[in-house]
Amino acid sequence: MFSGHNRPASTDAERIWIENVRPSDWTNPEPAPRYNLVVVGAGSAGLVTAAGAAGLGARVALIEKLNMGGDCLNFGCVPSKGLIRCGRAVSAARNAHRFGATGTDKVKADFTSAMAYMQEVRSAISQHDSARRFQQELGVDVFLGTGTFVSHDTLTVDGKPLRFRKAAICTGARASAPPIPGLEETGYLTNETVFSLNKRPSRLAIIGAGPIGCELAQAFARLGSQVTVLEYGSGALPREDRDAAALIEQAMIREGITLYFDCRTKQISRQGNTRNIDMDLPDGPRHIAVDDILVAAGRTPNVTGLGLEKAGVAFDPKTGIKVDRRLRTSNRRIFAAGDVCSPYKFTHTADAMARMLLANALFPGRQSTSSMVIPWVTYTSPEVAHVGLYEEQARQKGLAVTTLTVPLADTDRGLIDGETAGFARVHLKKNSDKILGATIVAEHAGEMIGEMALAISGGLGLGAIGRTIHPYPTQAEMMRKLADAYQRNRLTPRIKKLLNIWFRWQCR
């Protein structure tokens, strides 16, 4: 369906995408006298909130200042995963000689075709989030413009007042710009502009080795850019399990990406089309010259210009809107969900929070964010997937922990696929099979972490996973092997002795 091969960037796809998310001929509806719910921001959180409320019969207004679909569809998950898919295909083709293919040394990436593929995917998915669908099919009043609170119960958009019984702030977050001298003047890419490039940067510097930095470093390197990653901290993916992060660092280095850790960028400047970066590294000063700089150094919540003071909504410019466990702000009529108020900045978290918001705002619901079990995945090759606590966090909470690890190389499927860089690791409450947290590293770790998330949220122990028959040969057998390792650990010298006595007695 998506034929990116050898095609120029598809302007048709771009046109369809824009017509869906920001129709050129859009006229805002006349506001109703009062809405049950006004939602500000049509990203993952806002769309789910608006569609859910309208589906229940509520009178709903949805305000979006830029593109319906927010970051995820337009400048985040969808385009990044689209380019990652292209990078994976190129990498798989280059490595196909291991499996009998020939001529693989001639495989080249065509950046324009890869971008066209990404645009076609985004265009196809954009139909789901389109302004017309929300207004005509779902019955939501869609206002394209900037929403600003003018009082405790009223917002304006394009100068028109929208009165509400309840409101939901779902305005998301944007790329933070680190305070590096010369960065602003030199100009840089962020997630809002990188997916509009019409030419591959030959030399790309990426500031930040978090999920965005690592995912896009690998994608651009596979599509032919010479990539350098500058990370302030001492390693990639600083929040992840260090063994997992080390595998990603090794994979990136193998693919020709230069990684600078403990990097202090001192000055950035521009000479013609070249951007110069001067930095201090542990072994001394370094200078690099690149064509583009992508900033992926964290996110800042969108709280300015919203009139939050007039609405009596408390916020912090760094962490966003202050909400309690039920997603209520300091104004009892106003709730918030998604990146604007959550430290867990993921589409699936925004979605889950939106569902909670609906129950708590429109009904006397008491759903709490403290019950959320949130898995996440970084879509590098291999992927890193995690849920629950890391070992260090569990210890900080005063919990005694048993950690078990099964290497991917211990599964037949890992060997068959030639994918042995990875592992599954589980942290158990000591002397029990209660799962506190798990990390999986594998090409498709994201497809496996759901089992661990289900076990944690359903209160199932590792024993239940061990009793579940897993198909052979799969990489997911790592889960069952973790349970086997747990059972083996339970064989204390005393139990072994008793078993010996039992078997000897049987053969007497």
Ligand SMILES: Cc1cc2nc3c(=O)[nH]c(=O)nc-3n(C[C@H](O)[C@H](O)[C@H](O)COP(=O)(O)OP(=O)(O)OC[C@H]3O[C@@H](n4cnc5c(N)ncnc54)[C@H](O)[C@@H]3O)c2cc1C
């Ligand atoms: C490059 C990248 C890759 C990502 N990949 C993944 C991934 O693979 N998986 C994953 O789970 N998450 C991923 N994320 C994170 C994910 O995109 C966000 O967590 C998610 O989009 C948050 O949804 P949201 O609704 O809270 O905010 P957003 O999607 O940011 O939506 C907020 C909307 O509010 C609008 N808005 C702001 N202020 C106003 C105003 N005053 N009036 C009207 N409208 C306003 C904005 O224009 C925006 O459309 C990625 C993010 C990036 C940047």
Ligand SMILES: NC(=O)c1ccc[n+]([C@@H]2O[C@H](COP(=O)([O-])OP(=O)(O)OC[C@H]3O[C@@H](n4cnc5c(N)ncnc54)[C@H](O)[C@@H]3O)[C@@H](O)[C@H]2O)c1
């Ligand atoms: N697969 C996914 O689910 C996915 C993918 C991309 C983004 N996201 C979401 O978006 C969020 C933002 O991603 P991100 O990667 O921008 O942020 P991040 O906060 O996760 O990582 C930013 C990195 O930049 C580094 N950094 C900060 N300032 C720096 C400087 N001056 N010089 C060098 N390095 C610097 C930090 O040390 C950190 O390692 C993620 O935390 C995640 O919630 C999710």
